[in-house]
Amino acid sequence: MKGREVTGLIGNTKRTFSFKQCASYSVDGLRETIQALMEPFYDELHAIKHGDRVLLKPNLLSGHPPQDAVTTHPLFVEAVLQFFIDHGAKLLIGDSPSPVFKDIDKIFSVTGLFSLGKRYDIPLVHFDKSGWNKKEVDHRAYPIAGIIDRVDFVINLPKVKTHTLTALTLGVKNMYGVVPGFTKTLLHKEYPNAIDFSEITLDIYHLAKPLLTIYDGIIGMEGEGPAAGEPVSLGFAAATNDALATDIVLSHLLGLEKRKFPLYLAAMRRGYEPDKKLSFSGDALESFQKRNIRFPRTNQLNFIPPFLTKTIGTQVWARPRIITRKCTNCGKCVEACPASAIEKGVVRPLFNYARCINCFCCIEICPHRSVEIKVSPLVKIGMML
Ligand code: SF4
Ligand code: SF4
The missing domain is CATH 3.40.50 (Rossmann fold)
Incomplete structure (x- = not known):
């Protein structure tokens, strides 16, 4: 090249x-x-x-x-x-x-x-x-x-x-x-x-x-x-x-x-x-008028100081969650998950949050926009600061 x-x-x-x-x-x-x-x-x-x-x-x-x-x-x-x-x-x-x-x-x-x-x-x-x-x-x-x-x-x-x-x-x-x-x-x-x-x-x-x-x-x-x-x-x-x-x-x-x-x-x-x-x-x-676009809620998680992670780490999380009415159970998210944290279920896939590494590939991959992010109350507060 x-x-x-x-x-x-x-x-x-x-x-x-x-x-x-x-x-x-x-x-x-x-x-x-x-x-x-x-x-x-x-x-x-x-x-x-x-x-x-x-x-x-x-x-x-x-x-x-x-x-x-x-x-x-x-x-x-x-x-x-x-x-x-x-x-x-x-x-x-x-x-x-x-x-x-x-x-x-x-x-x-x-x-x-x-x-x-x-x-x-x-x-x-x-x-x-x-x-x-x-x-x-x-x-x-x-x-x-x-x-x-x-x-x-x-x-x-x-x-x-x-x-x-x-x-x-x-x-x-x-x-x-x-x-x-x-x-x-x-x-x-x-x-x-x-x-x-x-x-x-x-x-x-x-x-x-x-x-x-x-x-x-x-x-x-x-x-x-x-x-x-x-x-x-x-x-x-x-x-x-x-x-x-x-x-x-x-x-x-x-x-x-x-x-x-x-x-x-x-x-x-x-x-x-x-x-x-x-x-x-x-x-x-x-x-050019500066645009203040809406950023993903997960962005907040990247910048939690280590000392806070140690003390309140369990209360600071963001997780993928299925919107059941939109999900066709196609299994693409199961295939895409790098951490094997999603299993195929009867009606919709099931998450194993203990394995989840928060890469959010499942959201990226879902063809029906049926995975959303749920954040903990503390993250919600952090987003307002
Ligand atoms: S990729 Fe989307 S539609 Fe397919 S099973 Fe996963 S959540 Fe459901
Ligand atoms: S966020 Fe990443 S690791 Fe967690 S379930 Fe989705 S694809 Fe798997």
Whole structure:
């Protein structure tokens, strides 16, 4: 992959953040927006030669229709792909959604990418079927989808959403999709703490090294994201060659304090410089009205001081709970749980909370939004502070 020679993880090149307000997914408006966002990335675009293979990596998660705001909007992907086709690139689109969804064609179809691929004659790649290579960073090894090594560049296309474990899922977290299959789930089990897990996402981002990250923040998600929250109009698109620093800026725009963003704390712990200055381009951030979106209630749990955990730990909890009337007993959450904390029941699945590691994969995976979070009274009080 040529991307590694062009731009560093946390950037040896000039770190740039390009920002445009954009109210809707209109085809013409999006085309102009993407064009404007790309203006400052002369070096990156210059590196892409005619015929280079460029992989677009949207967020497909578990296959929801575009109006649910779970996945990168197909019209957004289309505007990006038109830009890179005009640039002479040979495109592919791919992701590795949750392994409990075996029918990848259905996911491509529901998310609107199947028809996009067909119209533009672009191959759709399921990362899990592309093999994998073991890669190391800081003495930690991860399996990374083989397709990453067989393309020249990766363009990261995250959807701006809240996340029950990591507070937000933005550019860095979106690259977690290059970890194929159930390893994604197993890493949740190995690193259940939000800050530890965010360190893992930083490693993966480093290894996948997208050339550029282009954020779909036109309609994002608030509440219990990344799948069970509500769509929220955010009205922007952004692009960067440094997703870490840009994720931090965006978290601020969305109303999350840095000290409550696990990715920021993980980056500090790893000795990165997430606060290092970015050069800005596009619409002035001051003209964008800061959005205070609703964050998942679980976020509070990540920041309980250790001394309090010892004394009142048993009274501070958040648990997944089934909404029985919505549950079809499909068993997907049973399959997805990395801690084997869910058993198939006669009417609905049953939780074993003694085993639960609070990864909330069950909420993320449920196709019917029938898992919710119940928090203890103390957490409720903490949320009001
Ligand atoms: S909670 Fe959701 S994923 Fe689990 S069995 Fe019910 S419908 Fe399926
Ligand atoms: S029950 Fe849900 S939150 Fe608990 S470990 Fe399993 S998937 Fe994670």
